[in-house]
Amino acid sequence: MVIGDASIAALPRTSGVYIFQGEGTLPLYIGKSVDIRSRVMSHLRTPDEARMMAQTRRIDFIETAGEIGALLLESRMIKEQSPLFNQRLRRIKTLCSVRVLQTAAGAVPEIVDSKSVNLGSTPALYGLFSSAHSANAKLKELAQQHLLCLSVLGLEKTSKRGCFGLQIKTCLGACVGKEDRHTHDARLLSALVDLQVEVWPFSGSVDLVEERDGWIQRHRVNNWCYLGTQCSKTGEKSKLPELKPHEFDLDSYKILVKPLMLGHVKVEVVDP
Ligand SMILES: [Zn+2]
Known part of the structure; x- marks a missing residue:
């Protein structure tokens, strides 16, 4: 490694983004910290990062006035420049979420995606998923944990005898009127509450x-x-x-x- 003590000492102890530069024009790694110098020094001490350090020729930095600025800048720079040593994140083109509709019968979840709804301004959305499949899987998992009815949730075909879960006691009987629908729906919403997507709280920028x-x-x-x-x-x-x-x-x-x-x-x- 060719990074001298002098260039480490030149790094500020403030918030911002730092960039490990190699021989080429593209950065090797982009990171952020509220204390750039100490974060860079901890990279230097990490044995797993020796290969990256061996290729590093220069460490650049951009100071920010605070942590949010560092986070936003880091995220944008990584997206734009895809540095070699930053974890490759799969670009998600279409995000999915669960929207809970209030119908005459009760609360009904449906899977929506970012092509059909604006995720930042639509109320009653729960969870952000990379596919409809993973949104469905999460709903099923919550249904199991909270003894909800898959048939009522629209995840299983309805029959007069009730859902399959009723037989194996993973459903408390909302499908056959054994459990009050309001009680079932309240349990659904409390199961989802931690996943709630916050609606953008302003009218504009x-x-x-x-x-x-x-x-x-x-x-x-x-x-x-x-x-x-x-x-x-x-x-x-x-x-x-x-x-x-x-x-x-x-x-x-x-x-x-x-x-x-x-x-x-x-x-x-x-x-x-
Ligand atoms: Zn049921």
Whole structure:
């Protein structure tokens, strides 16, 4: 490895993204941290990463004003540049979810996908899955755990004698009126509650504001989709793309849902 102590010492102890560069133009690895220098040093000490280190010629970094900016930037850079040593993530073109419809008979789950519904603005969605098959599998698993009726859930054919689960006592009898439908449905919703997909809580774009040592970054987000960052240090305001209806973005959703819903980040509503 040819990285000297001097170049390690040049790394800041602040939040941001770091890039391991090899001989070629494409990066070997992109990572993020709230303390770039100590994170890079822990890479150097990891025996499993010796091969990557041997190929590293230079470590670049981009500072951010806070952790959210580092997460958003890292996610976007990995998507754009697919570094050799970052874990290959399968691109999911169509995301699936479970929508619970309230019908006259009761609550009925149906599998929907990102082609037919906007996942960031549709209420009563539960779980984000890479396929309809895995959404179905999750529903079946929950049904088993919570003694729900597969027939009532639409996962099994209905018959007058009730579902198969009734015979083997994995159904409490909603299919034959032995269990009250309301009780069954309440159990379904409580089984799903941890999977609930949060609806974008604003009418349009907002800026998430992060500040450090007198410089400010504003990360513009709409419908859980990261649009770009305006930075008071570099003055990169023009890089914000034009606003248009945005597709739900799973990576941005995962990064932003907790800080936004828990109020852990300063939000400025953007004038339409
Ligand atoms: Zn049943």
